[in-house]
Amino acid sequence: MTPAAPAVDMNLSVEKMEKVAFILKTTAHPTRIAVVQLLANHESLSVSDISERLNVEQSLLSHHLSGMKLKGILSSTRDGKNIYYALKMREVIDVIQCLAACTFL
Amino acid sequence: MTPAAPAVDMNLSVEKMEKVAFILKTTAHPTRIAVVQLLANHESLSVSDISERLNVEQSLLSHHLSGMKLKGILSSTRDGKNIYYALKMREVIDVIQCLAACTFL
DNA sequence: TGTATAAATGAACAATTGTTCATAAGTTTG
DNA sequence: CAAACTTATGAACAATTGTTCATTTATACA
Secondary structure, rough: OOOOOOOOOOOHHHHHHHHHHHHHHHHHHHHHHHHHHHHOOOOOOEHHHHHHHOOOOOOHHHHHHHHHOOOEEEEEEOOEEEEEEEEOOOOOHHHHHHOOOOOOO | OOOOOOOOOOOHHHHHHHHHHHHHHHOOOOHHHHHHHHHHHHHOHHHHHHHHHHOOOOOHHHHHHHHHOOOOOOOEEEEEEEEEEEEEOOHHHHHHHHHHHHOOO
16 A cells, blocks of 8 residues: 655654754844855854855844854854854755755745 | 865855745744644645644644745645645755754754 | 634734844953 | 954844734535
């Protein structure tokens, strides 16, 4: 007997769904997606560097970055006056790629 | 010469980043993730069916569903008294899988 | 037609996110 | 140590999302 449906193996617990939602929400913002993009190609960048590249005001960017760090997506290390952020949860790259690959977007 | 970085090919335009963010946001909620999960395995389900399975109140679920439909993630067709929803943008399955596969979640 | 069932809608409100601004905290260098 | 520079922080406010509830719309069927 064949199943009446696509049969995609995906059985997330409620807890896991909440975590997935949490990560998605943390990423779901143009500026934050841009940050992930940048850090996907750069290993690590300082706040002011990111700020200039993305043309986002320091404080606002800092809020975004620290939020993403808090939620485990980024990591940061200080070097002198600068603080360098890096992509910790590299899986989010794949997530973005999945959608970016959609032709209809 | 080797690049100083991971070199992930991902160059989204601002417009595309906004669209990706849009889809992520539309999915980033435990109930909506559960809906995607269900519809990944069921082809199509009526509102009351989903409502019972997920234990979410009719009106609230309807709001979620129509939002997802509006944003192109789901489609719906009426059959008699019921309205059946189906997954239109199947790519979101992959997106969720990407994250669900993370062992650390 | 009237009643029951299924789902959508819209207003009101709650909760969460996003943004701005002023200021603080850490670091370097003269 | 003071000045300059980089980033973080917190309060205030704006904007968006999520939820509830009452009501409406659409369909079936007695």
